[in-house]
Amino acid sequence: MPELPEVETIVRGLAERVTGDVIESVWLGKKPEPLKSPAQQIAAALAHSHIAAVHRMGKHIVFDLEPNHVPLPPPSSGQALPKTEETTVANPPLLMKNRSRRGRAALQGRVESTKLKGTSAPACHFIVHLGMTGRLQVCNPNLEIPKHTHAILKLASGRELRFIDPRRFGRLSVVQSFDAGGNEPLEIDLEKFIALFRERKTPIKSALLNQKLLRGVGNIYADEALFRAGIRPRRRASTITSGQFARLLAEIKEVLNEAIVAGGSSISDYVDSDGEEGLFQLEHRVYGREGKPCLTCKSPIKRIVIAGRSSHYCPTCQK
Numbered sequence: 001m002p003e004l005p006e007v008e009t010i011v012r013g014l015a016e017r018v019t020g021d022v023i024e025s026v027w028l029g030k031k032p033e034p035l036k037s038p039a040q041q042i043a044a045a046l047a048h049s050h051i052a053a054v055h056r057m058g059k060h061i062v063f064d065l066e067p068n069h070v071p072l073p074p075p076s077s078g079q080a081l082p083k084t085e086e087t088t089v090a091n092p093p094l095l096m097k098n099r100s101r102r103g104r105a106a107l108q109g110r111v112e113s114t115k116l117k118g119t120s121a122p123a124c125h126f127i128v129h130l131g132m133t134g135r136l137q138v139c140n141p142n143l144e145i146p147k148h149t150h151a152i153l154k155l156a157s158g159r160e161l162r163f164i165d166p167r168r169f170g171r172l173s174v175v176q177s178f179d180a181g182g183n184e185p186l187e188i189d190l191e192k193f194i195a196l197f198r199e200r201k202t203p204i205k206s207a208l209l210n211q212k213l214l215r216g217v218g219n220i221y222a223d224e225a226l227f228r229a230g231i232r233p234r235r236r237a238s239t240i241t242s243g244q245f246a247r248l249l250a251e252i253k254e255v256l257n258e259a260i261v262a263g264g265s266s267i268s269d270y271v272d273s274d275g276e277e278g279l280f281q282l283e284h285r286v287y288g289r290e291g292k293p294c295l296t297c298k299s300p301i302k303r304i305v306i307a308g309r310s311s312h313y314c315p316t317c318q319k
């Protein structure tokens with residue numbers, strides 16, 4: 001599952017490739033799961049919108065969309081341009097009997113926006129959550145459409161932005177305003193960080209994973225940051241000193257930033273390629289190293305379960 005650093009890497013790659021582009025038309029597949037907003041609404045909001053920015057909020061990819069102001073040729077009939085986008089529902093979707101027969105002819109869409117010239121919907125956000133196996137691909141339209149493609153956005157630059165997700169835990173939605181909840185771990189300051197955690201009687205590990213407090217610190221990065229800060233995962237948050245909180249926050253930011261840097265060189269793997277390239281990983285010091293010697297003191301790394309999640313720590317280095 002992509003974690004915050006992977007999502008940040010993907011977002012940087014997307015921002016480089018699609019900022020400033022215009023979505024000409026939208027095709028959405030017939031599987032209902034990936035669509036968190038109604039298909040018609042997504043198609044109407046996206047078609048003819050200008051991609052003003054792409055950024056990350058927690059583990060959500062946020063496309064800021066604005067009406068496209070590029071002047072359109074005057075309508076030949078002399079009538080006013082339609083105010084809203086129209087979408088057409090494709091004929092009842094046919095089952096793809098032969099899965100190998102992919103490509104455009106085999107695509108049966110739920111909704112395909114029309115190519116009417118017109119003004120686009122008001123400014124909004126297109127939100128993509130990759131779930132477990134979601135992937136965004138920016139590519140040439142003649143690149144074969146992979147299995148499990150759920151959305152295709154045709155861009156004015158001639159390329160396509162595709163959403164592919166075999167397991168369908170990913171989600172697509174459009175909203176007028178977006179609140180991802182929680183605080184951004186890379187941006188929060190120490191005072192706010194301490195205020196969030198110091199009253200909590202829960203293990204610090206559970207608190208770090210609580211998305212209402214911090215958004216996007218996953219299991220691996222929580223374990224790694226706690227190891228570097230010398231704090232046991234089961235330690236109650238309320239017993240941690242201000243000095244330890246300062247170190248913990250610094251280590252959280254460092255672990256996330258290291259992972260982002262490590263992923264920087266593999267941006268193209270996420271965004272452009274058609275393969276199943278794995279996610280980059282920071283070299284783990286404790287996560288997944290149960291029984292192996294601590295890299296600092298050689299004590300065997302322990303694994304415990306906190307709130308249903310595996311937690312790894314060194315019993316000597318972490319107090």
Ligand SMILES: [Zn+2]
Pocket residue numbers: 294295296297298299314315316317318
């Ligand atoms: Zn150790």
